Amino acid sequence: MITNTELEYKGNLYPNSIIDFKRDTDKLYFTTLNGVILEITILRDSIFRFRYATENIFEADFSYAISENAILGYNQLEVEETATEYLIRTAKLTILVDKQTLRTQVSDLTGFIVCEDELGFHWEENYEYGGNTVKMSKITQNTESFYGLGDKATHSNLKGKRVSNWVTDQYAYGKDQDPLYKAIPFFIGLHNEQAYGIFFDNTFKSQFDFAHERRNVTSFWADGGEMNYYFFYGPSFGQVVKDYTNFTGTPELPPMWAMGYHQSKWSYFPESNVRELAATFRKLRIPCDGLYLDIDYMDGFRCFTWDKNHFPNPKKMISDLEKDGFKTVVMIDPGIKIDKDYSVYQEAIENDYFCKRADGAFMKGKVWPGECYFPDFTNPVVREWWAELYKEMFTDIGVHAVWNDMNEPAVMEVPTKTAPLDTRHNFDGHPCSHRKAHNVYGMQMVRATYEGIKKYVYPKRPFVITRAAYAGTQRYSSTWTGDNVATWEHLWIANVQVQRMCMSGYSFVGSDIGGFAEQPSGELFARWIQLGVFHPFCRVHSSGDHGDQEPWSFDDEVTDIVRKFIELRYQLLPYLYTMFYRYSKEGTPMIKPLVYFDQKDPQTHFRTDEFIFGEQILVCPVQEPNAQGRRMYIPRGTWYDYWTDEVVPGGMEKWIVADIDKIPLFVKEGAIIPKFPVQQYVGELEIKELLLEVYYKKGVENSTVYEDAQDGYDYKKGRFSLRNFSFRGKENELIIQQFKEGTFITSYGTFKMNFHGLPFKIKEVRVDNEIVELKDVKLNGNNNIHISKEFTVLHLIG
Structure with a gap:
């Protein structure tokens, strides 16, 4: 350990020697001679909280980020004192606390150092505002890489970067521009095949330096508050992400329609334009579930009002759209127009709900309606009021x-x-x-929105979208990456941002497909659609003043390509829904960068383009104009080209042919991928048979299909269907076992199994150890069979 040689250096103050130690069950307190207290809380055997106080005083312990459902509990906790240090041992890790400097070191049970303080905790008194600027520095390993931090528009590996967290409206932001719309102060460190995570739960403006200023030091600091961070140990990358996601929470399942294709623009109005938009989707047979109304539906941009000139009967319009399969999504902003005749303004004034300046005047700012006041969403009473404002919009208008x-x-x-x-x-x-x-304002607004909508759409499930977010906002809302630009560079940025958000605990995310600012070419729009249909939230949105950006806004070739990929999204909805189930229940990210998939392969540590969609589909967008293919990295394992069924070994770079109508797409061998028939909207068709695409593997692979009523809360009462398929392939036989949970009865009674790469001709079929006539399973050549969904063991013999 490094020793402190001076108590104060360059204006920074440091802890000195420990003079007292106390233990209170899972909390350990170390007090220094100069009044610093380190509180270490053992949350699990591999998850710790480090919290520092100066002048012997902790602030009130409160967090918007931590979920009340976080799983706690450890198996072992022992503390040993030596002449120079305290050693804290759990069942998985050891924490060393140096007696002279209060610096800490975390190592595994073999003694391998996972994470170690450099200067450790230090601070600088803030005489301008009061309190401290709190700082932490850690030693960076030579081979260490860093990931996470939310929506940063930069390379996925943050080594050598410095970034800040201050949620900011950044219209038409560029690559490497920072900060952006979200503050998620969580990162993953990876070195020597070991991963750990640090979540700095401090809502002040914060900075992270990943060996940028000093190549062997990673540091983070905030303009106020406490040095309060959580340490998560893997050693797998995936375990770190899951544990962090568990602590900050996951959303409940949204309605399946929220995972369909959505169309938005600033703005669709008047009503005739909205109806024409809907009719064109159905006429051209392009699936769509959501249509969006931007601020122009309002009366003078006043929230919770309607412009009766543009929308004389919104209730009837929304009802008519719903009959044709469309859900209507409306914009609500925080700025409330200063207008004595506006009821929302009146109520807020009467009840003192608006934010005020230090000397008591209302905080006033200009937004779309003109001069506005802003509700204080950090006040629970204001949140309750805001939630109630949605009643008429949902219960009366629909x-x-x-x-x-x-x-x-x-x-x-x-x-x-x-x-x-x-x-x-x-x-x-x-x-x-x-x-x-500041960093939690948007989070608390969307929390209030979520609570109101959940109440008024009941017994259906709520669906909410936010632009600004802090860690934990994923409990309430989906999100998108803000006001991007219709450029090829922004297609790359969107890909990286969604991967980064998913590894930062926030999976229900997408980008403005095609770009919000400026106008894409048909080729760029097609390529962006190809990427966007593989993002959890799939929405086209544009500023509208540069031209139209509907699927048919370009030539017929682009329209056909867009239709083809939106149809593919709708076919893959049961796979996507299963991904969301795993995210909601287990904290498993819906999109996985290659480093998550295989952290032991150093080739994955700097890959930005390729990602795993769910568990078993590999995607790599084409991100350059006039391309007929691209080089991409195929990670470990064996993969099937989705378009050709060519079997490709992993662990190598490969040129993949992908003209304008294709995206490089691969399926993991052994996978069983569920598919729906193409629908124009979720729920249009009663599913009579579930298609299972089965990809042969000589070996074992597991797949899952989760289903429920696609909306409502019966799934929480056990009315779901969870099918776990175990695939075991041999040279001349294939065995698929099905393990079922839940009481939900699906509308279909049979599976159609399409076999890919089967190396033998099927001569015998056994279901639950009984031989079945080949005609009874409608064996079609050697490609597919039809079989009851109730089977337990399917045995194909060549």
């Missing part, structure tokens, strides 16, 4: 979902683009300034 935008909060015509720092907030009974509340 809106299906809400999209919260501009909730950083964005403020126009000021250099900071947001509220003044002296704005006051309740912070759930912990009063503070905007310096502390």
Whole structure:
């Protein structure tokens, strides 16, 4: 361990020697001579919380990020004191606390150092605002890589980068521009095939330096608050992400229609344009579930109102659209127009719900309606009021979902683009300034929206979208990556951002397909659709002033390509729904970068383009114009080319042919991929037979299919169907076992199994050890069979 030679260096203050140690069950307290207290909480054998106080005083312990459902409990906790250190041992790790410096070191049971303080905790008193700037520095290993931090528009590996967390409205942002719309202060470190994670739960503006200033040091700091971070040990990359996601929470399952294709623009109005849009989707047979109304549906941009000139009867319009399979999603922003005749404004004034400046004046800012006041969503009373405002919109008019935008909060015509720092907030009974509340403002707005919509769409499930977010916002809302640009570079950025968000615990995410600002070419739009249909949230959105961006806005070739890939998304909905089930239940990210898939392969540590969609589909978008293919990295294992059934070995780079109508797409051998027939919207068809695409493997592979009623809460009462398939392939035989859970009865009674790469001609079929006549399973050559969904063991013999 490094020793402190001076108590103060370059204005920074450091802990000195430990003079007291106390234990309170799972909490360990170390107090230094100069009044620093380190509280280490053992949350699990591999998850610890490190919290530092100065002047012997901790702040009130409160977090918006941590889920109340986080799983706690450890198997072992022992503390040993030596002449120079304290050693804290759990069933998986050892923490060393140095007596002279309070520096810490975490190692595994073999003594391998996973994470180690460099200067460790230090601070600088903030005489301008009060409190401290709190800092932490860690030693960076030579081969260490870093990932995470939410929506950063930069290379997926953060080694050598410095980034900040301050949610910001960044219209038409560029590559490497920072900060953006979200503050998710969580990163994963990986070295020597060992992964760990650190979540710095501090809502002030924070900075992360990944060996940028000093090549052997990673540091993070915040403008105020406490040094309060959680340490997650893998050793697998996936375990770190799952554990962090468990601690900050996962969403409940959304309705399946929320995973369909959505169409948006700023703006679709008047009503005749919306109806024409819907009719064109159905006429051209392009599947779509969601249509979006941007701010122009409102009366003078007043939230919770309707422009009766543009939408004279919104209830009837929404009802008519619903009959044709469309759900209507509307925009709600935080800025409330200052207007004495506007009921929302009146209620907020009467009840003192708006944010105020330090000297008592209301915080005023210009947004779309003009001058506005802003509700304090960190006040639980205000959140309850805001939730109730959705009643008429949902119960009377019939809106299906809400999209919260501009909730950083964005403020126009000021250099900071947001509220003044002296704005006051309740912070759930912990009063503070905007310096502390800024990064959670949008999170608390969408939380209030979620709670209102959940109440008023019941017994259906809510669907909400947000632009701004802090860690944990995934519990309430889906999100998108903000106001991007119709460029090839932004196609690359969208790919990286969605991967990064998924490994930062926030999987229900997508980008504005085609770009929000400027106009894409037909080729760029087609390539972006090919990527976007493999993102958990799939929505085209554009500013509208550069031209139209509907699937048919280009030539017939592009329209056909777009239709083809949207249809593929709808076919893969049961696979996507299963992905979401695993995310919701286990914290498994829906999109996995290659480093998540195989952290032992150093080739994956710097890959940005390829990703795993769910568990068994490999995707690699084409991100350059005029390309007829691309080089891509095939990770470990053996893969089937989705388009040709060519079998490709992993662990190598390969040129993949992919003209404008294809995206490089591969399926893991042994996979069983469920598919629906093409529908124009979720629920249009009663599924009579589930298609299972079965990819042969000499060996063992497991696959899962989760199903329920696609909406509502019966699944929480056990009315779901979870089918686990165990695949075992040999030279002349194939055995598939099915293990079923749940009481939900699917609409179909049979599976159609399509076999890919089967190396033998089927001569005998046994179901649950009984020989079945080949004509009874409708054996079609050697490609497919039809079989009852109730089988336990299927045995094919060549």
